[in-house]
Amino acid sequence: MGKAGRVACIITPMALTVASLVCLLLVMVGQLSNNDKAPTTNLQADLFFFKANMTAFRKDPQGIADKLADKLDKLGHKNDLLDALTGAASSKDLEDFYKVGLWSYCSGEYDDARVEKYTYCSPSKTNFWFNPVDVWGLKNTSVQNVLGDDFQKGLDTYKKVAGWMNWAFIIATILTAAEFVIGFFAIFSRWGSLVVTIISTASSIFTIAAAATATGVYGVLTGVFKTALEDYEIEASMGNKMLQVMWLGVAFSIASGLFWLLSVCCCSGSSGHKKTVVEKTPYSYERVASPAFGQSGHQLQTAPAFKQGQSGTAYEPYRGQV
DSSP: OHHHHHHHHHHHHHHHHHHHHHHHHHHHHTTOOSSSSSOSSHHHHHOOSEEEEOHHHHHOHHHHHHHTHHHHHHHOTHHHHHHHHHHHHHTTOSOSEEEEOSSOEEEEEEOTTOOEEEEEEOOOOTTOOOOHHHHTTOTTSSHHHHTOHHHHHHHHHHHHHHHHHHHHHHHHHHHHHHHHHHGGGGGTOHHHHHHHHHHHHHHHHHHHHHHHHHHHHHHHHHHHHHHHHGGGTOEEEEOHHHHHHHHHHHHHHHHHHHHHHHHHHSOOOOOOOOOOOOOOOTTOOEEOOOGGGTOOOTTOOOOOOOOTTOOTTOOOOEEOOO
């Protein structure tokens, strides 16, 4: 196949590795800001794991309270939560929306045209997790008891898993970058492909683990938010674009590993052309000088070789083995 064929064989897994790396980097930059005011680009603004929408509550907290009057009287202590949220809304500590990324969250308001206007992005942290009790200014109230055990257990699980999840994304990104760099050495030998295949397998494992953990933990968080806060018309949802980018990165990572493995088994890079050597057979005939000119040799025998289209006695002397 040759070196050109080897290069062609490596292009596919290299391209898939780059695609996986781009997806991981997009996941990591979601909701990041360089000025603490807003995400740097529109793409970063669109990429989030979880979103809490407080718009309905902020617009009419008293109307919601009136609607829930009978239910709140029966539940008693849930009035504390309403009072706390109403106080946060009136003091403008409560925003219309909160979007949670891997390292930070951003918040803001909707204008009259329902366009998002960002007002704040938290500093990025390696072990970041979104704590609504702190963010909404409810820490010194009885809200933690009001929300119930399921809500608190969901937050506790999220807090514990968030650190591992963030590091899993970091390791997956580093391994994928190493896979791309070392992949150039795979052009020269199948041993290089074997090394890259091992690295690719490790990166795929961490990428799958990180994506599965993020999907699970934010799915649980969305569920407990809906259960605990739906009476207050606080909406919770997961970011579809972030999930799509994340799992697309997983698909690219797995595919690149399969093609790296294929490059170990095939595409050796050695040339398939061999030089052809023509050897004489023992019974071949060679033309020799005619004895008529005084040249003779041992064991000479002449035989007439008539040519097609010639007549009579014309012949050429040949040497043959007796």
